[in-house]
Structures are given as structure tokens and as C-alpha cells.
Amino acid sequence: MEDIEDLLVGSGGAPPGFRLPLNAVGVNPKRKNKNKPNKISQTNDPLTALLPPKIPGTQTIYIKTFGCSHNQSDSEYMAGQLSAFGYAISDNPEEGDLWLINTCTVKSPSQSAMNTLITKCKSAKKPLVVAGCVPQGSRDLKELEGVSIVGVQQIDRVVEVVEETLKGHEVRLMNRKTLPALDLPKVRKNKFVEILPINVGCLGACTYCKTKHARGHLGSYTIDSLVGRVKTVIADGVKEIWLSSEDTGAYGRDIGVNLPILLNAIVAELPSDGNTMLRIGMTNPPFILEHLKEIGNVLRHPCVYSFLHVPVQSGSDAILTAMNREYTVTEFRTVVDTLTELVPEMQIATDIICGFPGETDEDFAQTVNLIKEYKFPQVHISQFYPRPGTPAARMKKVPSTIVKNRSRELTSVFEAFTPYNGMEGRVERIWITEIAADGIHLVGHTKGYVQVLVIAPESMLGTSAIVKITSVGRWSVFGEVIETLTQVNLKMAPEKVCNQEKCSPRFNQFDSCACSKEPEPCSCGPNSCGGQTLLEECTVSSNDSWMEDRSSKNLIGWLLRKRRNHEHKKVENGIALGLRKKQDWALGGWGIVDRALLVGILVSFLMIVAVIIHLEFRTILSK
Numbered sequence: 001m002e003d004i005e006d007l008l009v010g011s012g013g014a015p016p017g018f019r020l021p022l023n024a025v026g027v028n029p030k031r032k033n034k035n036k037p038n039k040i041s042q043t044n045d046p047l048t049a050l051l052p053p054k055i056p057g058t059q060t061i062y063i064k065t066f067g068c069s070h071n072q073s074d075s076e077y078m079a080g081q082l083s084a085f086g087y088a089i090s091d092n093p094e095e096g097d098l099w100l101i102n103t104c105t106v107k108s109p110s111q112s113a114m115n116t117l118i119t120k121c122k123s124a125k126k127p128l129v130v131a132g133c134v135p136q137g138s139r140d141l142k143e144l145e146g147v148s149i150v151g152v153q154q155i156d157r158v159v160e161v162v163e164e165t166l167k168g169h170e171v172r173l174m175n176r177k178t179l180p181a182l183d184l185p186k187v188r189k190n191k192f193v194e195i196l197p198i199n200v201g202c203l204g205a206c207t208y209c210k211t212k213h214a215r216g217h218l219g220s221y222t223i224d225s226l227v228g229r230v231k232t233v234i235a236d237g238v239k240e241i242w243l244s245s246e247d248t249g250a251y252g253r254d255i256g257v258n259l260p261i262l263l264n265a266i267v268a269e270l271p272s273d274g275n276t277m278l279r280i281g282m283t284n285p286p287f288i289l290e291h292l293k294e295i296g297n298v299l300r301h302p303c304v305y306s307f308l309h310v311p312v313q314s315g316s317d318a319i320l321t322a323m324n325r326e327y328t329v330t331e332f333r334t335v336v337d338t339l340t341e342l343v344p345e346m347q348i349a350t351d352i353i354c355g356f357p358g359e360t361d362e363d364f365a366q367t368v369n370l371i372k373e374y375k376f377p378q379v380h381i382s383q384f385y386p387r388p389g390t391p392a393a394r395m396k397k398v399p400s401t402i403v404k405n406r407s408r409e410l411t412s413v414f415e416a417f418t419p420y421n422g423m424e425g426r427v428e429r430i431w432i433t434e435i436a437a438d439g440i441h442l443v444g445h446t447k448g449y450v451q452v453l454v455i456a457p458e459s460m461l462g463t464s465a466i467v468k469i470t471s472v473g474r475w476s477v478f479g480e481v482i483e484t485l486t487q488v489n490l491k492m493a494p495e496k497v498c499n500q501e502k503c504s505p506r507f508n509q510f511d512s513c514a515c516s517k518e519p520e521p522c523s524c525g526p527n528s529c530g531g532q533t534l535l536e537e538c539t540v541s542s543n544d545s546w547m548e549d550r551s552s553k554n555l556i557g558w559l560l561r562k563r564r565n566h567e568h569k570k571v572e573n574g575i576a577l578g579l580r581k582k583q584d585w586a587l588g589g590w591g592i593v594d595r596a597l598l599v600g601i602l603v604s605f606l607m608i609v610a611v612i613i614h615l616e617f618r619t620i621l622s623k
Contacts, residue, residue, distance in 0.1 A: 056163045057086030062096025066114060067104025069244040069281065071132055073195035075102045078131065078150070078158040080185030085159050089187060096126060098166055100158075103132035105210045105387065115143050127165045131155065136174065137213035138388065146170060152215060153200070156180040179219055182229045192433040192462045193240045194233040198226055198262065199254075202247040204284065207324045207395075208356065210387035215246050218254045223265050230269050234276055239462050240433055241266075242279045249283030249291075259287075260294035263304075270303040275464050275485070277431050279449070282309040285327040285335050292335065296342030306343050307449035309378075310335055311351035315370035316363035319356050322395070329370065336374060345448040349378035354410060355403030356384045357395035364406050368413055377419035377450075383407050420450060420472040427482065428452065431464050444479075451476035460484060 061082050065075040078100065079089045090096055099121045104110040111134055121128045131150040134141070148165040150158050154173040164171045179200065188194065199220040202212060230241060243266075245251065251259045263280070270276050280299070288295055288310075299306050312332045314320055320328065340346045352367060371379060383403050386393035430444030430452045441453040442460060444467070453476055454467055460481070467479035 059097035059166060060088040060090050060095050061098050061100055061162065062090050062093045063100045063102070064117060065102045066110045067132065069195050069242055070197055070246065071102050071104060072189065073197050073244060074131070074152065074155050076186050076188050076195065077180070077184050078155050079187040081156070081159050082162060083187050084185040098127040098129065098162060100129045100131065100162070103130060103134035105133040105137050118143050118147070129161055129165050133211055133215065137210055148172065149174065151175065153180060156184055179221060182221060182225055183232070190434055192238060193242060194238040195242045195244050196226065196229060197244050198248065199245045199251050203250045203253065204247065204326065205324055207322065208353070208384065208387065208390055208392040210390055211246060213389060218250055220252050220255050222255065223257060223262055226262060227265050227269060230266050234269070234271060237462065239275060239431060240277050240279060242281060244281045247284050247287065248281040249287035258291060260291050260298065263298040267298060267301055267303060274302055276303065278304045280304070280308055282311065285310060285332050288335060289331060292338045293342070296339055299339065299343045299346065305445065305449045306345055306447050307347045308339065309349045312370070313351055313353050314356065314363065315367035319359055319363050322358050323356060347377055347448045347450065350376050351380045352410060353382055353384050354407040355398040357392055357397050359398055368410060371410065371413060375417045375419060379414045381407060381411050381414065415474065418474070420477050423469045423472050423477050426469045428467055428469060428479070429464060430467055430479070432460050433462065452479045454479050454481055456481050
């Protein structure tokens with residue numbers, strides 16, 4: 001099947017986001033089943049029965065997304081365009097009149113999950129459109145036969161593909177030389193979080209990577225277009241902006257700019273109230289080595305999370321060379337050490353591939369030692385999966401049993417770390433953007449992007465708060481809300497680098513908020529926006545109703561706090577595993593230990609009452 005754009009009638013086809021008429025689109029008609037009943041004609045509604053079948057914009061589209069944040073952003077853009085044309089969007093496959101699957105080609109399990117979903121869709125006889133990196137990088141897969149496809153740079157034409165697929169045609173849009181516009185309609189999965197792709201593709205040539213086959217060479221959006229998008233989403237009420245790409249550090253090298261220039265331009269547009277945060281996406285070591293000081297300055301900015309994802313993949317130079325990663329372990333250490341020194345409370349996440357072809361026991365030991373040395377709070381550990389068409393797929397493989405054992409060993413080492421010990425009792429500012437998987441806690445993050453779980457009303461979503469850390473777990477910490485920061489306006493001295501409108505990326509001083517009960521960071525946090533900060537207004541609301549009695553002299557209070565800490569650990573484990581059912585303790589349910597404690601308290605109370613009554617009777621009788 002040829003690409004649809006090769007068959008368009010006329011010079012330029014249709015503008016992005018506009019539907020083409022059937023006679024202007026090259027399609028491959030499918031054989032229709034004449035015995036298949038017509039849903040619309042069977043309806044009891046006489047008005048609906050008069051409508052022709054498959055009217056564009058009246059169907060429900062089920063969208064399933066695999067893979068990275070860039071894929072998630074693509075799905076949100078596709079959902080936005082479909083919704084703008086009248087389609088209903090659902091995450092329930094049973095409700096979908098058509099399934100749209102956005103795929104990931106990084107690892108074999110993701111592609112296997114895609115294959116399973118495609119099989120289910122075909123069995124259910126649902127129209128199907130496949131998007132993402134799998135069809136873009138592997139166009140001739142058997143599983144994709146007879147399936148409509150949207151390429152990674154053709155997401156702005158998803159409406160055309162969906163409409164023609166619903167009519168029974170097979171459509172494939174693959175080739176494109178220009179990037180999709182950033183101002184397309186978008187339906188965010190989280191209305192407070194904007195995932196902003198700053199570039200597509202990369203400059204690397206890693207021997208194991210299939211994504212390069214799909215996303216291609218580096219293509220960067222202009223600074224003006226990205227800054228314009230930032231202004232738009234801030235006006236829409238977004239509270240977190242995630243910069244996303246296959247390699248953030250490579251941004252701009254194809255258009256004569258670089259990442260620090262972009263970051264400074266974006267940070268200059270962030271509101272001065274400190275309620276909108278920026279998160280910098282994954283970056284490989286080679287392209288940030290020359291900009292470490294500038295990136296460190298940006299990461300220290302109060303409106304930027306002090307967090308960076310820097311994949312190392314292996315602690316062995318020999319394996320990094322085989323991977324064609326274009327850096328050494330020493331250079332990776334330079335990145336980590338420099339940013340840790342420059343940025344207070346800096347958090348760095350990394351990735352490891354276990355069992356890459358040629359990895360010896362010594363190579364793996366070097367990887368383990370690197371992870372032990374730095375004790376990264378987040379490490380994504382995966383086994384090597386040979387991806388078809390990559391150089392690594394032709395290399396001699398490490399036996400699968402050894403690969404699995406190495407993965408288990410490194411996971412065990414990593415899970416033994418306690419990165420958040422010492423945080424209990426600290427007071428932190430957090431930014432709250434989502435509901436936890438248990439459906440009870442709200443999820444916030446500190447400046448260092450430590451996940452904080454709090455019990456608070458959903459009305460606090462999209463706000464910033466001061467919390468006290470009450471307990472720590474392996475993957476997150478628990479906190480109690482002290483104050484909700486509803487408005488924090490800063491008035492800066494005129495000669496300083498900040499003004500009343502925007503936050504500047506340059507700052508040196510440490511200032512505190514005069515309205516806090518304890519010296520706490522203002523909206524621009526520690527290392528404020530440069531120079532003397534004068535507090536103009538700081539309005540907070542107390543959340544005393546969420547506070548418990550913390551008196552250590554009260555025996556019952558002590559027992560309840562011990563129970564709470566124990567339940568916090570259970571809840572954290574449940575959230576880490578992605579459990580979505582609510583915990584019994586938060587629903588008011590009581591376990592055996594809880595019931596025994598309650599019975600003991602009641603029995604003690606009744607005994608005291610009985611003794612008092614007995615003494616009163618004896619006193620009366622003695623008189």
C-alpha cells in the first residue's frame with residue numbers, strides 16, 4: 001500500500017488538521033461483510049435510524065498508548081484533533097467504535113503487548129489504526145497487514161485516517177519532512193501537565209536502538225514556537241511543563257541554537273508566583289558536557305525541578321563502546337558530580353541495560369559498583385532485548401539465564417537503597433498535580449522531584465502547599481499539609497535580575513517567606529531569583545483539619561502513629577505496584593490488629609467506669 005500523501009490530488013493536499021474528501025485520498029478499500037448488521041439502522045430512535053451509517057464525528061475512539069512521554073504527548077494531540085471534530089474519546093476498549101493504538105518499539109515486551117491488542121481488536125472486528133514507532137520503524141510487520149497507519153510525524157492528520165478507516169478503507173500516512181504544529185488541539189491526560197516535545201529524533205547511533213529507525217535524525221522546533229506554546233499552556237492553567245524528546249541535550253544543534261538558550265527563554269516566561277514548574281526531560285551525557293554550568297544554573301532556578309534523567313546504560317567503557325554511546329563512564333561521572341555540586345538537593349535518575357552482547361562478569365561488576373557508589377534514587381533496569389534491524393541484534397548474545405540473574409542482582413542492590421532517609425520531620429514545599437493510584441492520596445513533588453503522598457481534598461490539585469514529612473518509604477514519602485499556598489506575589493528590587501512579571505534564571509541569594517511558621521522558601525524557593533526579595537503578599541490557608549494529635553506523651557496517640565507509619569508503607573507498596581483499589585484503612589475498614597486495639601481500649605474504659613461506680617457505691621453505703 002502506498003503512502004496516502006503520494007496519492008493526493010493536487011499540489012499540497014489538505015492543510016494539517018483538515019479532512020480530505022474521499023476522492024482526494026488514496027485508499028485501499030476493504031471487502032465489506034454484507035451479512036453484518038447495521039448498528040444505526042437497528043436503533044429504536046426513528047430520527048437516528050434515518051441517518052446514514054458511519055457519519056464522521058459521531059463515533060467513540062478508544063486510544064491506548066505505549067512508551068515514553070513523547071508518545072503520550074502524540075496521543076494527546078491526536079485525541080485533541082479527534083475530539084475537535086466531534087469524536088468521543090474513551091479509555092475503555094468495549095466502548096470504542098475504532099481502536100487507535102500508539103506503539104513503542106524500544107523493547108520487545110512493548111511490541112508484544114501491541115501484537116496482543118491488535119489480535120483482540122481484529123477478533124472483535126473493530127476498525128483499527130496503529131500509530132507510533134513500531135509501524136514507522138517496521139512497516140512490513142505481518143501484524144500490520146490490512147491495518148491503517150499514522151506515522152510519527154503525521155499525527156496532525158489523524159482525523160483523515162480515522163474517517164477513512166471507519167468507511168472500511170486501509171490508509172497509511174508515513175512520510176513527512178516537516179514537524180507537526182505545536183498549536184494543534186490537545187486533550188491532556190492530566191490537565192495540569194503539559195508534555196512539550198522540543199525535538200524529534202536524535203544525533204546518536206546506538207547499536208541497540210530501534211527508535212532511531214522510527215523517529216529519525218534530529219529535528220528541533222524553533223525557540224519562538226516553543227516559547228509561544230509555553231505561554232499558551234500557562235494561560236490554560238497548566239502547572240507543570242515537561243520538556244520531552246528522544247534526547248533533550250541535543251536540542252537545537254540542527255538549527256544553530258542549544259538547550260541552555262531554550263531553557264533560559266522558557267524560564268523567563270514562567271509566572272513569578274512559583275506555581276508553574278518546569279521539568280527537563282531525558283538527556284544523554286555527550287550533548288550536555290559542554291553546557292553543565294549553564295544547565296546547573298537553570299536547574300537551580302526556583303521554577304525548575306532539580307531533577308534530570310541521564311541514562312548511563314553500563315558502568316563499563318568496553319560495553320559503552322559496543323553500544324556506540326559516544327561517552328565514557330568518566331564523562332558520565334563528570335555530569336553527575338558537577339550537577340550534584342552545582343544544584344542543591346539535585347536528584348539524578350539513570351538507566352541500565354543488563355546482559356548487552358559481550359558483557360562479561362567484570363563489566364557487570366563495574367556497573368553494580370557504579371550504582372552502589374552513587375545510590376541513585378531512580379534506576380530503570382532492563383534486560384537486553386535484540387531489536388530487529390539493529391547492529392546489536394547480530395552480536396553474540398549473553399545466555400538468557402545470565403541476563404536474568406544479572407537483572408535480579410542489580411534490582412536487589414538498587415531496592416536496598418534508602419534514598420529518602422533523613423527527610424522525616426522536614427518541611428517542604430510541594431506542587432500537587434495528580435491523584436495516586438490508590439485513589440486516596442494526592443501526589444506532589446518537592447523541588448528535587450521527590451514524590452510526596454498527602455491526604456487532602458481534590459480541590460488541592462493544581463496547587464502548591466507546605467507540608468511536613470511524616471514518614472518515608474522506599475519509593476516516596478508521606479506528608480501532612482500545613483499550608484496551602486493560594487497566592488504568592490514577589491516584588492523584586494528594581495536593580496536585580498528579576499522583575500515583577502517573570503522569574504529570571506539567574507539567582508544567588510537565599511531568602512525565606514516571612515509568613516511561614518518556620519523559615520521556609522518563598523515561591524522562588526531557596527536560591528531566590530537574584531538579590532533582595534521583598535515579600536509583597538503571601539496568602540495561605542491553614543489545613544488544621546488534616547492534622548493529627550502529635551503528642552508523644554499520649555499512649556493511644558503513639559499507638560495510632562505507629563499504625564499509621566505501618567499503613568503508609570503498605571499504601572506506598574500498593575501505589576508502586578500500580579494498585580488502583582482503595583486501602584481498607586482509608587475506607588474505614590479495620591484489620592485484626594486494629595480491632596484488637598479498639599477492643600482493648602473499650603475494655604479498659606469499661607473497667608475504669610466500673611471501678612469508679614463501685615467506689616461511688618461503697619462511699620454511699622459507708623455513709
